[in-house]
Amino acid sequence: MRNICVYQEFLTEAHKAQIRRTAEALGFTPHFFALERFEEARACLQDCEVLYAHDPELLREAPASLKWYCCSYAGVDPYCKDPSLFANPDCMLTNSNCYGVTIAEHVVMVLLMLLRRMPEYEEVVRNRGWSNQLSIRSIRDNDFTILGTGNIGVNVAERLRGMGAAKITGLSRSGREQEGFDEVLPISRLDEVLPRTGNLIMALPGTAETYHILNRERIALLPRGAYVVNVGRGTAVEQEPLAEALNAGHLGGAALDVMDPEPLPEDHPLWTARNMILTPHVSGNMTLGYTCDRNVELFCRDLENYAAGRPLEGLVDRTRGY
Amino acid sequence: MRNICVYQEFLTEAHKAQIRRTAEALGFTPHFFALERFEEARACLQDCEVLYAHDPELLREAPASLKWYCCSYAGVDPYCKDPSLFANPDCMLTNSNCYGVTIAEHVVMVLLMLLRRMPEYEEVVRNRGWSNQLSIRSIRDNDFTILGTGNIGVNVAERLRGMGAAKITGLSRSGREQEGFDEVLPISRLDEVLPRTGNLIMALPGTAETYHILNRERIALLPRGAYVVNVGRGTAVEQEPLAEALNAGHLGGAALDVMDPEPLPEDHPLWTARNMILTPHVSGNMTLGYTCDRNVELFCRDLENYAAGRPLEGLVDRTRGY
Numbered sequence: 001m002r003n004i005c006v007y008q009e010f011l012t013e014a015h016k017a018q019i020r021r022t023a024e025a026l027g028f029t030p031h032f033f034a035l036e037r038f039e040e041a042r043a044c045l046q047d048c049e050v051l052y053a054h055d056p057e058l059l060r061e062a063p064a065s066l067k068w069y070c071c072s073y074a075g076v077d078p079y080c081k082d083p084s085l086f087a088n089p090d091c092m093l094t095n096s097n098c099y100g101v102t103i104a105e106h107v108v109m110v111l112l113m114l115l116r117r118m119p120e121y122e123e124v125v126r127n128r129g130w131s132n133q134l135s136i137r138s139i140r141d142n143d144f145t146i147l148g149t150g151n152i153g154v155n156v157a158e159r160l161r162g163m164g165a166a167k168i169t170g171l172s173r174s175g176r177e178q179e180g181f182d183e184v185l186p187i188s189r190l191d192e193v194l195p196r197t198g199n200l201i202m203a204l205p206g207t208a209e210t211y212h213i214l215n216r217e218r219i220a221l222l223p224r225g226a227y228v229v230n231v232g233r234g235t236a237v238e239q240e241p242l243a244e245a246l247n248a249g250h251l252g253g254a255a256l257d258v259m260d261p262e263p264l265p266e267d268h269p270l271w272t273a274r275n276m277i278l279t280p281h282v283s284g285n286m287t288l289g290y291t292c293d294r295n296v297e298l299f300c301r302d303l304e305n306y307a308a309g310r311p312l313e314g315l316v317d318r319t320r321g322y
Numbered sequence: 323m324r325n326i327c328v329y330q331e332f333l334t335e336a337h338k339a340q341i342r343r344t345a346e347a348l349g350f351t352p353h354f355f356a357l358e359r360f361e362e363a364r365a366c367l368q369d370c371e372v373l374y375a376h377d378p379e380l381l382r383e384a385p386a387s388l389k390w391y392c393c394s395y396a397g398v399d400p401y402c403k404d405p406s407l408f409a410n411p412d413c414m415l416t417n418s419n420c421y422g423v424t425i426a427e428h429v430v431m432v433l434l435m436l437l438r439r440m441p442e443y444e445e446v447v448r449n450r451g452w453s454n455q456l457s458i459r460s461i462r463d464n465d466f467t468i469l470g471t472g473n474i475g476v477n478v479a480e481r482l483r484g485m486g487a488a489k490i491t492g493l494s495r496s497g498r499e500q501e502g503f504d505e506v507l508p509i510s511r512l513d514e515v516l517p518r519t520g521n522l523i524m525a526l527p528g529t530a531e532t533y534h535i536l537n538r539e540r541i542a543l544l545p546r547g548a549y550v551v552n553v554g555r556g557t558a559v560e561q562e563p564l565a566e567a568l569n570a571g572h573l574g575g576a577a578l579d580v581m582d583p584e585p586l587p588e589d590h591p592l593w594t595a596r597n598m599i600l601t602p603h604v605s606g607n608m609t610l611g612y613t614c615d616r617n618v619e620l621f622c623r624d625l626e627n628y629a630a631g632r633p634l635e636g637l638v639d640r641t642r643g644y
Contacts, residue, residue: 101462105434105485112431116604122444125600128593130585132602135609140423162484163427263452271450278447280454282438287457 004030004303007041007053008072010286015296019052022300026307050306052299056085064088068306070314072096072295074151074284075233077206080321094302094314095322097151098294099284103231104155106283107201108163110255111139114227115199119253119275140164145193147171147213148203148232149178150322156201157181169193173209187213194221199229206233207321216241225252231283234260243269246276257283326352326625329363329375330394332608337618341374344622348629372628374621378407386410390628392636394418394617396473396606397555399528402643416624416636417644419473420616421606425553426477428605429523430485432577433461436549437521441575441597462486467515469493469535470525470554471500472644478523479503491515495531509535516543521551528555529643538563547574553605556582565591568598579605 004023011019016032023030028050033041035055042061045051051062052070056078059069064087071079076095079085086093113119115137124131144160146153149170157168157180167182171193175186185193190213194200200222204210214228215238222228228251230237239260245251253275262281264270270278286292302312316322326345333341338354345352350372355363357377364383367373373384374392378400381391386409393401398417401407408415435441437459446453466482468475471492479490479502489504493515497508507515512535516522522544526532536550537560544550550573552559561582567573575597584603586592592600608614624634638644 101486102458102460105460105462106438108485109431109434109438109440112427113435116428116431118431118601121601121604124602125593128586128588130602132604132607133609134604134607136424136604136607138424138427138610138612140427140612159485163430163481164423264450266450271447279440279443280446280452282443282454282456282458285454285456285458287455288460290460290462 001047002028003044003048004028004050004052005033005041005045005048006030007033007035007038007051007055007058009035010072010292011296012292015292018296019300022303026303028303028307050303056082059085062087062091066091068092068094068312070094070096070299070302072286072299074099075206076316077233077321080207080316080318083318092312093316093318094312095316096295096298096314098291098298100151100155101294102285102288102291103152103203103283104159106257106279107152107156107203107229107231108139108159110229110257110277110279111160111199111201111227113277114229114253114255114275115139115142119277138164141166142199143167143169143196144199144201145169145171145197146181146201146203147187147190147236148205149176149181149184150203150205152203152231153201154178154180156203169197191218191221194218195223197222197226199227202228202230202232202236204232204236205322206235209321210236212236212238214238214242219245219251222251224250227252228254230255231257234258234262239268239270243273243276246273249274251275253277255279257281323369324350325366325370326350326372326374327355327363327367327370328352329355329357329360329373329377329380331357332394332614333618334614337614340618341622344625348625350625350629372625378404381407384409384413388413390414390416390634392416392418392621392624394608394621396421397528398638399555399643402529402638402640405640414634415638415640416634417638418617418620418636420613420620422473422477423616424607424610424613425474425525425605426481428579428601429474429478429525429551429553430461430481432551432579432599432601433482433521433523433549435599436551436575436577436597437461437464441599460486463488464521465489465491465518466521466523467491467493467519468503468523468525469509469512469558470527471498471503471506472525472527474525474553475523476500476502478525491519513540513543516540517545519544519548521549524550524552524554524558526554526558527644528557531643532558534558534560536560536564541567541573544573546572549574550576552577553579556580556584561590561592565595565598568595571596573597575599577601579603
């Protein structure tokens with residue numbers, strides 16, 4: 001008997017039927033558990049070779065016979081940082097790159113909110129005022145720098161291009177060319193790109209290399225009035241100097257969907273920083289049907305790869321961190 | 323001597339040079355006045371055959387010899403409603419359809435804010451909270467109904483299409499096919515379209531026919547949870563029933579950039595309506611360089627048409643109102 005433990009909250013009956021159909025055709029039996037049934041999932045997991053979940057604590061309970069952990073999230077930093085979570089050091093880890101569409105829509109939204117001065121106009125409206133001559137900017141004919149050219153970065157670039165963006169620069173570890181970008185540079189050239197970056201979008205995984213990659217010195221390299229959007233991991237930004245740069249007017253605004261730590265402590269300076277759009281890690285939330293459908297599709301596709309002994313599409317290099 | 327009176331606040335030196343070059347090549351002399359120089363503009367206007375402005379009060383001072391009034395705004399309802407503004411009843415009126423890009427970016431922004439529950443998340447963040455499981459929707463695979471298929475409607479449709487919208491229905495007076503729309507229906511079929519409209523975008527001119535076109539009965543025809551965006555004229559929406567439908571939860575949210583009257587009175591129910599995104603008529607503001615450049619381009623192109631005796635591109639049918 002080859003068993004799969006599925007521990008998820010977002011699955012519809014149709015998703016379960018789809019997983020069951022795929023699994024059974026390949027000789028597997030899936031066992032479904034809602035999040036409140038942790039103990040039952042843990043017990044079942046002892047006879048499973050595959051786990052589809054997003055819970056490090058459940059993974060910690062898996063036997064050495066677990067061969068594949070499919071994480072339904074995109075960010076797998078907790079798993080890469082802590083090898084002790086895997087009883088079997090050779091257990092494969094995959095992540096789920098199904099968040100590009102929803103996160104890109106979030107990025108377009110907050111970019112437009114920044115370019116069009118919405119934090120300030122919302123303040124005007126809260127005071128029932130009627131000033132309307134703040135100077136706005138456009139996506140059209142504007143330049144953008146995207147840190148991270150993965151699933152999210154590519155979806156953001158596609159949408160900015162569709163709205164008439166001028167130059168889109170990507171930065172990635174490899175600097176490998178990528179469709180939709182005018183240029184992709186290795187991240188080692190970041191310091192050279194920042195002084196000409198009026199709009200910076202950060203969509204990086206949380207790794208040792210990306211920790212505080214936007215630090216105090218680099219914030220200072222951005223031109224006056226620049227906008228910063230972060231939808232990757234909160235650890236990528238040094239937060240106190242970011243708040244200072246906003247309050248001093250060096251930056252024109254920022255939009256953070258991710259912070260460090262989350263939730264943000266109640267007295268943190270980010271809450272009150274000038275022209276700051278904070279959202280409580282919502283950009284990739286699992287309430288969107290499209291995201292959930294893709295998540296299940298990716299799992300089923302990799303289950304077929306797994307059964308056939310082919311490489312898994314979502315395979316994570318645990319030493320690299322993504 | 324053929325004279326042009328230019329009474330505008332947004333022109334750069336480069337714009338003035340462009341107008342001067344175009345005018346002089348055609349045998350005209352342009353005279354430029356900033357808005358605070360109303361009296362001088364009025365005096366000069368007595369010897370002008372063309373006026374490029376956006377001020378009904380200045381137009382009222384024009385002599386019967388004025389042949390063409392180029393309004394730098396898109397909405398020309400004040401001029402169509404009040405024929406007494408024109409000493410010469412045959413004076414041509416043109417409007418400036420240069421606002422499509424900036425208003426479409428505004429529409430994409432507020433649509434995403436509604437679909438992604440930003441009014442509610444902003445409330446969470448103002449209270450320093452961390453709930454993030456509100457159910458969101460996407461532009462991708464979603465359907466949209468656009469009332470008005472002019473310059474604004476076309477630019478909105480193009481952007482929604484680029485972000486993966488499913489079906490885009492347009493409604494216009496003629497119902498004439500239009501690129502970027504899956505279907506365009508005559509506005510007489512509005513009542514049939516509203517019950518299947520989850521996302522309604524209104525970009526209509528202010529005319530007798532569009533007055534309260536979204537009235538109480540039609541708001542009730544929209545499905546529960548629908549979103550309404552208005553960037554045309556505030557008179558198109560019956561505002562009290564809109565506020566009631568929001569507060570009762572029949573509508574999921576609304577975004578109004580235009581209201582009736584403007585500014586909105588301090589005790590108006592729209593200020594506090596649930597899930598309402600109000601902006602003080604900013605979507606087409608003249609601080610955006612792109613909009614200003616197009617405005618001047620359109621004027622110069624029609625000046626060439628005017629000089630050659632060709633029909634003017636921006637010509638308004640004053641009885642129709644746009």
